[in-house]
Amino acid sequence: MSITEKESQEIIGRAELNDIEAILAIPTCDPNEVQHVVKDNADAIFSWDYSLSRPALRRLYEKAKVGQWNATTDLPWDTDVDVEAQVSADLAAAVSGLTASHYDGTPVEKWGDKEWTEFAVLQRKWSLSQFMHGEQGALLCTAKITETVPWYDAKLYASTQVVDEARHVEVFARYLDEKLGGGFQINAHLRMLLDDIINDSRWDMTYLGMQVMVEGLALAAFGNLYQFTSEPLLKQLLRYVMSDEARHVAFGVLSLQEAYSEMSDKEIKDRQEFAYEASVRMRDRFMSQEVWERMGINTRDIVPLVLNDPTREVFQQMLFSKIVPNCKKLGLLDRNDSWLRKRYEEMGVIQFENMEDTGEEYTKFALGEEMPASH
Numbered sequence: 001m002s003i004t005e006k007e008s009q010e011i012i013g014r015a016e017l018n019d020i021e022a023i024l025a026i027p028t029c030d031p032n033e034v035q036h037v038v039k040d041n042a043d044a045i046f047s048w049d050y051s052l053s054r055p056a057l058r059r060l061y062e063k064a065k066v067g068q069w070n071a072t073t074d075l076p077w078d079t080d081v082d083v084e085a086q087v088s089a090d091l092a093a094a095v096s097g098l099t100a101s102h103y104d105g106t107p108v109e110k111w112g113d114k115e116w117t118e119f120a121v122l123q124r125k126w127s128l129s130q131f132m133h134g135e136q137g138a139l140l141c142t143a144k145i146t147e148t149v150p151w152y153d154a155k156l157y158a159s160t161q162v163v164d165e166a167r168h169v170e171v172f173a174r175y176l177d178e179k180l181g182g183g184f185q186i187n188a189h190l191r192m193l194l195d196d197i198i199n200d201s202r203w204d205m206t207y208l209g210m211q212v213m214v215e216g217l218a219l220a221a222f223g224n225l226y227q228f229t230s231e232p233l234l235k236q237l238l239r240y241v242m243s244d245e246a247r248h249v250a251f252g253v254l255s256l257q258e259a260y261s262e263m264s265d266k267e268i269k270d271r272q273e274f275a276y277e278a279s280v281r282m283r284d285r286f287m288s289q290e291v292w293e294r295m296g297i298n299t300r301d302i303v304p305l306v307l308n309d310p311t312r313e314v315f316q317q318m319l320f321s322k323i324v325p326n327c328k329k330l331g332l333l334d335r336n337d338s339w340l341r342k343r344y345e346e347m348g349v350i351q352f353e354n355m356e357d358t359g360e361e362y363t364k365f366a367l368g369e370e371m372p373a374s375h
């Protein structure tokens, strides 16, 4: 059954998934804003049960302790990065750009090499900026999880993730500042999603929003950029970050499997709706409104086309290659008459459901292991 307009309105704030006006009605964030305050409505929980109750989480904790690295000394920061040359080289190797002919009849039709390169440079800065802001979201979320998760084993693990995320913010911020000459403000849709995740009072929602959805997407996006960039510093930086991220997604999957196996259908429905909302926000952010604006292009002219760009669509779908199998493993796809499965069918991403979930896959991302091939 397809979603009713009323239901859609309640969950994602619009009746139609592809309502361009509603997507663009979310104003871009002020680039000069330096602080953003969100209420985190949660209880901090002590646990007096210090016994080893969840060996899988404890194993992950041990892995995290030996998987630590130092962003200052382990990465080749003296690498010279010629941004323009690099994005051109990367674009030539990538299949994830835009289809130029798709924009005939818009101002983009007149773009030459100069404009396309400028666009690609901005797009690189924008993407890495969203990674950086997302990493700060993860830093705040895992600090929150350390407080709110009721299990001692999970608190131990979450504390290691706080350090990991600090390092991730550090490397993206430094790369943007030193190598790309600055970045972008947070994307409006990403900020909405991070606000919702932080705002929710239920501890498992922090996990679902951050560990499964945001980090699942990040892992796919990092993997894609890792495969096609030849810039040695960025490549190594991504490799190191991914070795941590895969553990983080596994932490989410392991914890939520236990929590969800005990939940009622009604409780699970709330989680399915939250997963859907998060998926839509993440898809909306990939219209990169802020980049088009910076190029002087009216987003209302271009975003409807971006939404249907065939090259773009392949890339966008790939971003869900970790999220869908992880949701399946958590039982979220098929509970309540397959509610979430139907939403993913509508979004065109259900084909990833049988790919390997990160609960199993994470050891392959450990430093020193051969990276799994890109999907």
Ligand SMILES: [Fe+2]
Pocket: 135, 138, 164, 165, 168, 245
């Ligand atoms: Fe991270």
Ligand SMILES: [Fe+2]
Pocket: 138, 165, 215, 244, 245, 248
């Ligand atoms: Fe992470």
